Amino acid sequence: MTTQSVADERAVRLVAFRHTINRWDVKVSPYLYISPFFILFAICGLFPLLYTGYVSLHEWSLIGGEGDFVGLENFQFVLGQPKFWDALRNTFSIFLFSSLPQVLIALVIAAVLDTNIRAKTFWRMGVLLPYIVTPVAIAIIFGVMFSDKYGVINTLLTNIGLPAIGWHSDVIPSHIAIATMVNFRWTGYQALIFLAAMQAVPRDYYEAAMIDGASRVRRFFSITIPQLRPTIIFVVVTSTIGGLQIFDEPRLYDQFGTGGADGQWRTLTMYIYNLGWIESNFGRASAVAWLLFIIIIIFAALNLIISQQISSGGSRAKK
Amino acid sequence: MRNSRRTAAVAIAGAAVFALVATGCQSTDNGAGTPNNDWENEEITLTLATFNNFGYTDELLDGFTKLHPNVTIEHTIAATSNDARTNYFTKLGAGSGLADVEAVEIDWFAELMQYSDKLVDLTSDNVKDRWVSWKSEAATDADGRLIAYGTDIGPEAICYRSDLFAAAGLPTDREEVAALLEGDWAHYFEVGQDFVANSDAAWFDSAGATYQGQINQVKNAYEENDGTVIATTNAEVEDIYNSTLEASKTLSAHLGQWSPDWNAGMAAGAFATMLCPGWMLGVISGNSPDVTTWDVANVFPGGGGNWGGSYLTVPAQGAHPEAATALADYLTSPESQIAAFVEAGTFPSQVAAYGTPELNDYTNEFFNNAPVGTIFTDRANAVSVAPFKAAKYFPINDAMMNALSRVDVDGTDDAASSWDKFVADVEALG
Structure with missing residues (x-):
């Protein structure tokens, strides 16, 4: 009797336990x-x-590691440095010269690849090829091509009667040269992302539009772009993050890697690197890293709002 | 909404990855082992870390393992001195991971000197008076501990293009060129004015290199012996800065050192002379393999000068400090360094190496068989000043090189405004 009741109790408990497990x-x-x-x-x-x-x-x-607590002194110091503001200017300038053309050209390339062309795989692989090359190799090759005195680009320019450009001495030309490297490497990659999204757009939309007599350009702006909205947002946000953290290309753009004698192309990440590894001041380097983090968050949010505005027309109508 | 949340996540992740890189790894683990007195009887592996090309061949290392069959040597080579520096300081801070014997370049040696207590004291009767005095003095810390063994030095001569000299009506024979250039820096610039009046080429490559040659002859350029920074108030520094930039207006080829333009200019005959430490010979022959008219003259403006050179150190965190010291001793012996010089052109800092037939008879085919062994021995003996370099020397010198480049290469500033930026840079080092 007692044995029986104990067994019953045990069974009940077991069931209860199983229940608990299930609920968990x-x-x-x-x-x-x-x-x-x-x-x-x-x-x-x-x-x-x-x-x-x-x-x-x-x-x-x-090497010494942790020192005294100094509060916001590191932030105060770097914010008072002209070098910080120059680096901020350079970062945004290189970002604009790279991201904007990159997204626009990638959209066009993707639209072309999306049409009925021969040897599709060949072209698609072709646009991805620059992405396979390591950034270091690209930076070294472009750095030599953009040499001020004996570089290919300036030789070409002077041969057709134009003045040579100070690719390593002037601010804007150096940004354009660095943006060229970035675009060379990333445009094809972004194009493939856009292409994948374009292929997911239902073909019926296009057929309906064709029957309505919409031109190719009209179809691109009224169907493709609105349908690509999430992808465009994704690409813009990732390229913002990548663009604001740009490091490899400007660092390898000249022989010293400190961003030019006058900081012409010293970006924020390079400034962090210089502070941390050359001046051995991790406190200040971390302060700039945090400032960069905040800037990126603000910018990513801004970008999100803007890209939603740009491409929301079509999809909002559908909702 | 979904999108914005992802955005935030992506943004945070992205910034965090960077932060991860920026913070690096801090470890407080101290890997120092107990000193082992009878290392001779134990199977041990010694690690040796160098960079570029020290000229340490397998045969040279085998020489040590033949004497000590119980030792195996693992030699790792970093691509550049900068890579080696980052590696060294990161692992010195972490307290473990350094090789048993680590090479250090003179450029960041002063910086390492601050942490001399993390290195083994290598003082020993074996190595007494082995090096030219200023080489070993620079490796002795405030407590009189010798913390590094010298490998090579970079005594400077003048390299010149005999074809450009001939075209401008200057002598071409290396003895005559040496006689022509004998004197101070003002004289070197004067000869340069004569040269550029009769030639399309420039006299020297850049203001930066020419300044470097002069500042290396100043005892306390940027810092007092107690470490006080005087770079921005030292009249000597400002004078050299101004006179070099003044001369550069007409004499410089405006090519930034080590830039692709500089490499190309060396082959294209853009300039007629350059300051030339022993190891520069390899740079010149590598950049202009088809030029047959590079030569080297046994002279240097303002006396002697040294540019570059390295040391071997034994970090205290290693497990076999005594064995490592023996290896560093072997590698920096005069015989080993002569072998390294023949292999890689690293000129010995060891006094006993000078005057030996191996060094005296050594000529360089590319430089029209110039007797570079004897030339650089003379240049090494001419070095009379060892510049005082404390912790801030190299960041300050870096800022100075940028200041010179802004005027000489980039043309973005004039001498006065660039000097102001230099002053601001030095103050920011704090």
């Missing part, structure tokens, strides 16, 4: 499944981010 399974497991990303992000993203913030409030040298 439903409630907890979705979070468990997505947790690897967040755990990894916390270790590799969030922690360094916060730690950089901690470093930026201290005197901190490369």
